[in-house]
Amino acid sequence: MPTLTQHALDTLADRLASRRQAGLLRLLRTADNLIDFCSNDYLGMARSPELRAAIQQADYELPALRTGATGSRLLAGQTALANEVEQALATQYQTEAALIFNSGYDANVGMLACLPQAGDTLLTDELIHASMIDGARLSYAKRHRFRHNDLADLEQQLRSVTGAAASGQVFVAVESVYSMDGDMAPLQALVDLCDRYGAALLVDEAHATGVFGPRGEGLVVALGLQDRVLARIHTFGKALGVHGAAVVGSAVLRDYLINFARPFIYSTALPPHSLLAIRCAHLLLSTQPGPRQQLHDRLTYFQEQVSGKLPGRTWTNSQSPIQCLIVPGNHNARRVATVAQNAGFDVRAILSPTVPVGQERLRICIHAFNTEPEIDRLVESLFMAEDPEQA
The missing domain is CATH 3.40.640.10 (Type I PLP-dependent aspartate aminotransferase-like (Major domain))
Incomplete structure (x- = not known):
């Protein structure tokens, strides 16, 4: 006869299995060697050697x-x-x-x-x-x-x-x-x-x-x-x-x-x-206003490339670094994200119920450190993906 603890664990496992069957199981995974178009590190400060050195210096100056x-x-x-x-x-x-x-x-x-x-x-x-x-x-x-x-x-x-x-x-x-x-x-x-x-x-x-x-x-x-x-x-x-x-x-x-x-x-x-x-x-x-200006320059460049190479696609009305390509259906959104990931880009699908059904999407974050050639290749990978509207 199972213990009360085992019964509780079985209940949790059943709930996880239901989520897995629905294709909604969340997992922790790294994005090793992928180009970052996913994180909220818009200005690149999380990877800034200058900021790291400043923090180390501040720690050193206040040793007590x-x-x-x-x-x-x-x-x-x-x-x-x-x-x-x-x-x-x-x-x-x-x-x-x-x-x-x-x-x-x-x-x-x-x-x-x-x-x-x-x-x-x-x-x-x-x-x-x-x-x-x-x-x-x-x-x-x-x-x-x-x-x-x-x-x-x-x-x-x-x-x-x-x-x-x-x-x-x-x-x-x-x-x-x-x-x-x-x-x-x-x-x-x-x-x-x-x-x-x-x-x-x-x-x-x-x-x-x-x-x-x-x-x-x-x-x-x-x-x-x-x-x-x-x-x-x-x-x-x-x-x-x-x-x-x-x-x-x-x-x-x-x-x-x-x-x-x-x-x-x-x-x-x-x-x-x-x-x-x-x-x-x-x-x-x-x-240092430079990274902020570079971020907005990269955002403008991304929007120009998307407008020219991805006509007919549906994007959210965003003038911020968060750019979202609507790809209806959890399966379709995952598939297009996988195409971008296989091309070397860290791009994630946002699925329902996090967003409403029919509003599933790729959430693409632009950063000051993204280069124009990287943006070109990302847009090309999205262009090469099968049209999600027809999938």
């Missing part, structure tokens, strides 16, 4: 620091270095204060779970990241979704939850650049709409950080809207090539999150090495 944080920041994990880095982040992102979290996931979950309270209303774009969705699920506020980037649908919902008879605060949560489509939120119109109805706007800048803005500060700063957005989330594991994240906004917001954001309160803080890496990455970002 602990190797670990030793506790949460509300206990033993608080340091003068953490305060110093947060003050520098607030200056760089043109706001009053910043609070560092261990990851963008932690920041989104913590913020969305604690800002909207019982009696409040949270309106979220239907395509927000899973971390924002998970945070929203933990909130006691009422939550409604609006159609992606649909201002008319959002206004209708704002009208229904505000007014003389309404109570509580209304929050609107969006991404500035959406991770699976690469398109941008209409931030200027969103800010105007939120102002009109007294709603507070929350913007996840994960895929805009380092890529847009005068010094890589994101789309909110690029549009001069930083004083009209309640909170922005900047993550450092994508274009900045390190780790961690920060929520930036007012000093009141920072104090509130210190008191109510559970991932901040109950997580061991980032170690000093990570704080130094964040500081070094931002210094490099603000003083």
